[in-house]
Amino acid sequence: MPRQRIAAIDVGTNSIHMIVVEEQKHGYRVIDKEKEMVQLGRGSLEGRPLTDDAIERGVEAMKKMAGIVERWKVNDVVAVATSAIREAPNGRAFIRAVQKASGIKVRVISGEEEADYIYRAVRSAIDFHGGTALAVDIGGGSVELIVGTADQVFLTSSEPVGALRMSQMFELDGVTTPAMIDDCRAYVTKRLKKPLARIAALGFDFSVGTSGTILTLATLAANADSMTSGLKWLSRKRLREIIDALTPLSAADRAKRFAIDERRAETILGGAIVLDVIMRGLKLDQLRASDAALREGIVEFVIDRVREPKQRGSVRRSSVMNLVERSDVERTHATHVARLALRIFDQTQELHRLRMGERELLEYAALLHEVGMHVSYQANHLHSYYLISHAGLRGFTPDQVAVVANVARYYRKSPPSEEDDNFVQLSDAQRDVVCKLAAVLRIADALDRGRRRAVRDVGVEVHDKKVLFHVRLRGNGEVEVAAAMKRAKYFGKVFEIDVDFEESSSAAA
DSSP states (O other), rough: OOOEEEEEEOOOSEEEEEEEEEEEETTEEEEEEEEOOOOOOTTBBBOOOOOHHHHHHHHHHHHHHHHEEEEEEEEEEEEEEEEHHHHHHHOOOHHHHHHHHHHOOOOOOOHHHHHHHHHHHHHHOOOTTTEEEEEEEESSSSSSEEOSSOOEEEEEEEEEEHHHHHHHHHOOOOSSOOHHHHHHHHHHHHHHHHHHHHHHHHHOOOEESSSSHHHHHHHOOOOOOEEEEEEEEEEHHHHHHHHHHTTTHHHHHHHHHHHHHHHHHHHHHHHHHHHHHHHHTTTTSSEEEOOOOOHHHHHHHHHHHHHHHGGSSSSHHHHHHHHHHHHHOHHHHHHHHHHHHHHHHHTTHHOOOOHHHHHHHHHHHHHTTTTTTTTTTTTHHHHHHHHHTSOTTTOOOHHHHHHHHHHHHHHSSSSTTSSSHHHHHHOOOHHHHHHHHHHHHHHHOOOOOOOOOEEEEEEEEOOSEEEEEEEEEOHHHHHHHHHHHHHHHHHHHHHHHHEEEEEETTTTO
């Protein structure tokens, strides 16, 4: 019987990486690798669209990957996109172009899911010896920070301070002045202040760096004594020396002097400053650099999915579904509400301006919004808040749990209010997210009020002063539409827009 072959593709902000593996009885063996430094985020990020040149480079790279996939007769191709595609207004157009040209379907993942894949890779590559690890991944658009053991994740954080992003923002891709370095360092320090404080409070036993940026820096810092069990070590002292050496050089001179790719030379200084801020903020004298990365994490996920079907999905999803099963939630209803909520979220992007991370939290809130039902029907939303807050959900930060619990809390009855202690305790940013996601969830739940999936789907048109919900019915959905119209008053208030509903039925439904 032929062995399973898996191709994992990481469509990153700076590079597109692919690994092709063949599953073995115990684990897998790598049979091919490919990398194209296309810099999809070059000239974009910060809400700007991908440039035509970047899209062309990305599509050509993916066509090359598709050729390798075909040559190896791969059974399972998993391609994911991170920061550059997450943020780009024309990200979906890029994904469509890739699929048309290569046949490969790319899925955009949240920063938290990205961190989950990275941590899976680290756990598979390094023996934790029962300790707690800090994993640091510096991508082109974002930095992922994860703290956990071999069995449990305590914290994940994704922050938009990647190497390419910082290089563009502070013009670090050429000859640089000390003042420019200081400006970049001050900005990164401010952005990472909160997550670094949390990491310091949690504590960890050792640190691991992944990503091409950290591996390159570790290689530049390496000496004959720096290799231990296949891992390179990078000290903070050597990192500071490398920053000083890179600062006065152009990208071409960096590439020539340090024998690195010129595109890497354009972003390496930005990445080095970010890593220096992290190491200094956490008082790290050194960290080990591992070549385990997101793509290996994807492979681990796919293999786990096949071998352990009861434990499919990320740590967060598994944790949520465990709570669903323990709480006698009406699973068909919860799943349908979650699907409708995500459909509304995806079609109202220009209104809420939230990212994929918040989308993921909305899905979990929808799946869990009735976990309190078995305690009391009348106040089930209050009990859901309490149960979610105290369930010990794995893979979530405290802030993420607070958002999920509050969104579930406000799926019915009174909307968020500053008279509620649970809402007052949130930060301003969290309150904004909770209000927007709760507004979506209230409509989605109403659209399945009869718990018979009378509403097959929902389409949304957003105009300047009005949102029109097209409710696509399987049969009589009078009760559901009436409930949704009532709940939608809060949606209109949150987004300061008029809301209307239009029904349509389909015999094919």
